[in-house]
Amino acid sequence: MKVINLDSLQNQPVEFNGKNVSGVSIRWLIKKEDGAPNFAMRYFEMQPHTEIPPHSHPWEHEIFILDGECEITAGNITKHVSxxxxxxxxxxxxxxxxxxxxxxxxxxxxxxHT
Known part of the structure; x- marks a missing residue:
């Protein structure tokens, strides 16, 4: 077992196509190097009035909203989540x-893991 405190990790910029996404940060909570053979857990923060641009990849992912609200668009469906x-x-x-x-x-x- 491994326990990692969010506060012990530094925010890292989120990048798409080699460019930082302004106002969005990530902390990798659990990753392969921690002994997790199948999945990674990531913590994101998005400042007000920011966005993660449209993108796709060959893997699924699951999101859980801890605080705040946003619009998530997947395909042609947009949902307000909180x-x-x-x-x-x-x-x-x-x-x-x-x-x-x-x-x-x-x-x-x-x-x-990819």
Missing amino acids: KNSAVFIEPNIEHSYKNNSDKLLKFLCIIP
């Missing part, structure tokens, strides 16, 4: 996140 919501994003579906609120968004994202 604290305590769980979201499943299918593989190979273009998706994006928008924090249109005035509050910090915090969420967990679970992905398989």
